[in-house]
Amino acid sequence: MKNTKKKIAFIGTVGIPNRYGGFESFLEHCAPIIAKSVDEVIVTCDASAYENQAEIYNGVSRMFIPLKANGISSIFHDLYAFIKVLPLVSHIVVLGVSGGIWFPLFRLLCWIMKVHLSVNVDGVEWRRSKFSWVKRKILKLFDFLAQKCSNKIVYDNEALLPFVLNSCKSKAILISYSGDHVLRLMPKPSVxxxxxxxxxxxxxxxxxxxxxxxxxxxxxxxxxxxxxxxxxxxxxxxxxxxxxxxxxxxxxxxxxxxxxxxxxxxxxxxxxxxxxxxxxxxxxxxxxxxxxxxxxxxxxxxxxxxxxxxxxxxxxxxxxxxxxxxxxxxxxxxxxxKNYTSQRIAKDYLQMLDFIH
Structure with missing residues (x-):
């Protein structure tokens, strides 16, 4: 019988502590706060990015994936990570849509296992000029599949709402990033x-x-x-x-x-x-x-x-x-x-996952 405890897995990133970008920064600073309100938080990590592979980081479980989280291998990284965490958790949050091709499978398996599936669609990757026309079309398909097949959708900026599918807007929620974790020096240096x-x-x-x-x-x-x-x-x-x-x-x-x-x-x-x-x-x-x-x-x-x-x-x-x-x-x-504190962002995710109201 599946464990019904409140356990969340965040997959699709390089991992924690932050060695890459926005998703990783969010996880480093907000996942430990989220972990205090649930039974366990698991963050999957790109094994190649970390020499220190301790299983716990600030109260968050780390699971190391032997595939790179960026580039073409990210497609398979996300699939591997999903399969590893699926039997262990009640909720899966996929950060980014690079594994979008798998979302119909993700949704089917989550339905069978009674796991809640959410996606943070990131920043409309398919519009980025650095990608070729073909890659942008593929990413747009991945974005479409991820939105259609998820129980909840997170977008991080109100200007992204027009890019959420009309049929999916009712399950979309705005959650940004935190910034209050930054270090301020005292006494303040001269500018x-x-x-x-x-x-x-x-x-x-x-x-x-x-x-x-x-x-x-x-x-x-x-x-x-x-x-x-x-x-x-x-x-x-x-x-x-x-x-x-x-x-x-x-x-x-x-x-x-x-x-x-x-x-x-x-x-x-x-x-x-x-x-x-x-x-x-x-x-x-x-x-x-x-x-x-x-x-x-x-x-x-x-x-x-x-x-x-x-x-x-x-x-x-x-x-x-x-x-x-x-x-x-x-x-x-x-x-x-005041809109960008770690406590607020963590609370927004807990509300999105129906752990608090």
Whole structure:
């Protein structure tokens, strides 16, 4: 007989602690809170990403999958993870739709095993310009199957609601990301005037070139750009093109909380080029600091940061925006950050799964 205890599995990510991105950050900070209200939380992890494979992390069970969670292997990673957790839990939450082809099978097996199936559809992956036309069509099919076959759908930004199928809107719920886990340094370090910071994946849709050109045309004296420069041809080309610009520091990804906090505390501006994909966790985290936030103008960023940020649509607009706001006061953001706490996000997931009302 199946164990009817309250047990949740989150599958489809690299795992915890965070070594990759938004889903992993959510799990690192919210899964331990969720675990306090249920019998067990299991997070499946990409075994290749962790030397330390301890079974428990902050009260959360870790299950290691011998397949990479990103790239083409993610399709099979999700299937493997699903099969491993299915007999062990009452609820499965799939983060992302890269395993969307399996969702009809997932739903059938969940029905047989009386397991609740949910999906977080992420950021409309099928619209991302970095993918080929064929891959976008495949991802759109995966997204369709995931929505149709899930008991509940999570979307992370109100601007994503139009991309939820009309027939599925009644089972969709808005749940964003948390940012209150960020480290604040005390005493607060001095801010470097006329300095800017960006932290993102190095992809065309993150407006990397626009950010750099806008900064170079402005009065800023230094720009630290943290990203995975060596992971793609595009990243290597961008780094090579601007390698002689003395005002720019190119940094590899940073996951150390102390080093990230020092960067965020000491730069006057945060430049954010995210243009597709819903709520960006890095932008949410920056709302908890005191930088001037300048965002590429799109519905996703406006839904996330609202009047707490200023917006641009070109490198020329960005340079003008920088020059006219150097030395000015930071916009108030208290009305926004209350929506992005770990306790609130964890509670939203518990409500979505009907563990609390």
């Amino acid at each position: 470097i005037t006329k300095s800017a910071l960006t932290i993102c994946r190095v992809e065309p849709e993150n407006q990397v070139e626009m950010l750099i050109e806008g900064m170079l045309a402005s009065h800023l004296t230094s720009y630290t750009f943290v990203g995975n420069w060596n992971n793609s041809l595009y990243g290597r080309l961008m780094k090579e093109r601007y390698k002689n610009e003395k005002r720019i520091v190119f940094s590899d990804p940073i996951y150390d909380a102390g080093k990230l906090a020092e960067l965020r505390e000491t730069h006057e501006f945060y430049l954010h080029g995210h243009s597709v994909g819903g709520t960006n966790p890095s932008l949410v985290e920056m709302l908890f600091y005191d930088n001037k936030i300048l965002c590429f103008d799109c519905t996703f960023n406006r839904a996330t940061a609202g009047s707490a940020a200023s917006y641009f649509q070109s490198s020329n607009q960005l340079s003008q925006l920088i020059n006219t706001t150097i030395g000015l006061e930071v916009k108030s953001r208290n009305s926004y950050i």
